[in-house]
Amino acid sequence: MLYPKMTESRQVFDLSGIWDFSLVSDPEAVREHAGETLKKGIPMPVPSAYNEIYPGREFADHVGEMVYQRTFVVTEQMKKERIVLRFGSAAHRAQIWLNGRCIGRHKGGFLPFSFEITGDVRTGENLLTVMINNIVDYSTLPCGRVVTEEYPGMQKKTVNLPNFDFYNYAGLLRPVWLYTTPKAWISDITINGHADGSFTWQVDAEGELGEEKKIRITVLDETGKELFSGEGENGAGKLDQIRPWSVEDPCLYALRTELWGSDGRRDVYTEEFGFRDITIENCRILLNGRPVYLRGFGRHEEGPFRGRSTDPVLMTKDLGLLKWMGANSFRTSHYPNSEEMMQLCDRMGILVIDESPAVGLNTGFTATGLLGGDPEGTWKTLKTAEHHRTVMEEMVKRDKNHPCVIAWSVANEPASQEEGAREYFEPLVRLTKELDVQRRPVTIVTYEGSTPDTCRVAELCDFLMLNRYRGWYDTEGQLPEAAAKLKAELEGFHRRCPDKPVMLGEYGADTIAGLHDLNARLFTEEYQTEFMKAYSEVFDSLPYITGEHVWVFADFATAENIKRVDGNKKGIFTRDRRPKQAAYFLKERWSGMDK
Ligand code: BDP
DSSP states (O other), X not given: OOOOOOBTTBOEEEOOEEEEEEEOSOHHHHHHTTTSOOTTOEEEEESSOSTTXXXXXXXXXXOSEEEEEEEEEEOHHHHTSEEEEEESOOBSEEEEEXXXXXXXXXXXXXXXEEEEXXXXXXXXXXXXXXXXXXXXXXXXXXXXEEEEEOOTTSOOEEEEEESSSSOOOOBOOSOEEEEEEOSEEEEEEEEEEOTTSEEEEEEEEEESOOTTOEEEEEEEOTTOOEEEEEESSEEEEEOSSOOOOOSSOOOOEEEEEEEEOTTSOEEEEEXXXXXXXXXXXXXXXXXXXXXXXXXXXXXXXXXXXXXXXXOHHHHHHHHHHHHHTTOOEEEOTTSOOOHHHHHHHHHHTOEEEEEOSOBOOOTTOOTTSSOOOOTTOHHHHOOOHHHHHHHHHHHHHHHTTOTTEEEEEEEESOOTTSTTHHHHHHHXXXXXXXXXXXXXXXXXXXXXXXXXXXXXXXXXXXXXXXXXXXXXXXXXXXXXXXXXXXXXHHHHHHHHSTTSOEEEEEOOOOOOTTOOOTTOOTTSHHHHHHHHHHHHHHHHTOTTEEEEEEEXXXXXXXXXXXXXXXXXXXXXXXXXXXXXXXHHHHHHHHHHTTO
């Protein structure tokens, strides 16, 4: 899915800003009055999560619907074009009305969607109403549970328990745009560039194409110099002397695409891409034929004030810190990040494991240990299979051209040891591979409940990504013992899958910034550093380990519970991005790896 870009033939209007907002107790009334101006709407910034903008526990933890509204003006000039309304995302379910008429719905909180509204808009002012539902249950990704609680003498209370360890921020988390195209338009572009300079392209066109339909593509270098031109909706080419895209030299090229339709007008779109190869050989992940050891983090797209939202300041700052640490990669745990983040990673040379929002697919386990249900019943209980397919399709379609994306993660910590796991994931892994012309490696990130003896999905994965908390959730405070357990498990997985690269997807310890102890006790900065050292020694002793992603880049907000003190504190940085002591250990370790 193409990002809204201004080109010679397209105009883009950013609808970010202050919208009207209201929590909803009666969704039917909103549907009925969607064409009327909101009564008692309060100002709400878009993009942002609505939750922490105003004080009040009831406000933040509201379960159900909320409504966003604003007007926008369409000019006579715009009316001559095709007009599209595009959402970067809406968490988790949205219904949209234009001037009172429902124009569509979308399910899934972290991927873009759009509607053509040419016939629905009028010249002058238009009223846009968006109702969002924030409930996570056994049919959504991520998963959660809705529970009705009863207390003596009180009204019944509905609560939504997330089956995951991050705060359920909701709303219009990403930008909203209007854009125009000619009546014959480029609807999709797929590029596959290799490190040897060969490439293929596929251009999809829609609308009033007629016999006159013509497509021309031009490959441009970073300075805009034309290197190649070709015709047709698909084709292949080869360039001499390209600079492959890499961490050290994230060199981007552009495919300029022109389409002529029946009215003789031209639509233009320029998509950036890189020439690079990702392959797997002998327990190694190779970037452009050379082994790359992944060092970095799982990272949440969140911070103070905005909650989980597109924030160019925070994302640039975080990638700067990643580089400062000597890291080269991160996982978009536990949902696709914003499109702007992917563009920045392309540009800054950061390798991304692109994760779907499939987290909490385990009715018997959550990180916080409080929400377990039926420990045997996950794959009989969940109703996510079809939605999971759609999400994988949307995610690959959105991110397929980004050189920074080196692998797809289909899920985080599902009940991969339970009966039914293989049957659930096998078609999803196959689909993901089929959808991606670059055939990137695919993985499923597994938890410690899924051992070398019990895991049912290891063979489906191109590389194994394991989350382990020995020394924290068990063997706490006993790092030599924890390291011994970790090593035995890694060896077990290697015996089972001797050709597959193995990496840690998560390992970490909650650490209160500023808390110190000579004996490196739990929760202190010293313990986190010792924990990182103990794990590093294990990795260095096993040649098939191909990466280490620490949990987590920065402290983040979670649902309130007795295992979390003001959120998850496993960050190597605090939530306001100050380093804890372990940052310096990892910086030295990782920076030294390039030498
Ligand atoms: C893992 C989850 C992650 C949690 C982490 C933790 O994948 O989302 O935040 O544990 O407990 O189980 O800190």
